[in-house]
Amino acid sequence: MRITRNLRIWAGAPLAAAALIALGAGTASAAIPINKPMTGKATYYTDAGYGACGTQINASTQLLVAVSHTWWTTANPNNDPLCKGIAVKVTYQGRTITVPVKDKCPSCDSTHIDLSQPAFATFAPLGQGVINGLSWQFVKTGLAGRTIPLTDPITGSTIGR
Structure with missing residues (x-):
């Protein structure tokens, strides 16, 4: 027994x-609030090498974003849902860009994003250093990096556009 x-x-x-x-x-x-608008701030960075998703990055030349450590949910960031077709759609003063999540920002709080240098320059001169009051949201992207519009299953209308 x-x-x-x-x-x-x-x-x-x-x-x-x-x-x-x-x-x-x-x-x-x-844990990733897809298509939920947030208001926060952006800074920029210029790191090169391997980003948190395990791919080569060059934040001085590529359009990409590092998001707060608070959004990462796995011990190995290479396997994190953020590295699997997630981008950030950023809007400021009438301009909008969508940049893939490729890195983690250890010093950012949950509403602070760290844009690559060319992404930041889309919105403000680099000498400004910080952009306050921008809006951003996580979006799903296709394999080619295109944003995939989400459709409301009840109304059939596009969500988050």
């Missing part, structure tokens, strides 16, 4: 661990 109960406990442990991993993965994806 004792052996059977111990075997049941040992056999159930992997199932419980798998369930916790599956729940954690679902939560990570849900």
Whole structure:
């Protein structure tokens, strides 16, 4: 009897661990508020090398964004949902650009984004250093980096445009 109960406990442990991993993965994806407008600030950076998503970046020449460490949900950022077709749509003074998430900003709070140098220059001179009061939102992109419009399943209208 004792052996059977111990075997049941040992056999159930992997199932419980798998369930916790599956729940954690679902939560990570849900943590990114897709198409939810936010107001905050932007700075810029010029790092080159490997970004948090594990790909080569050059923030001095490429259009990209580093988002706050608070939005990252996995221990290995290469596997984070942010690295799987997520971009940031940024709007300021009538101009809008959409830039892919390629990096993590360790010093940014949740409404602060760190744009690459050319992305920042779209909105303000680099000497300004900080842009306050811009709006931005996470959006899903296709494999080619195009924004995918989301459709309301009830009305059929496009969401977040």
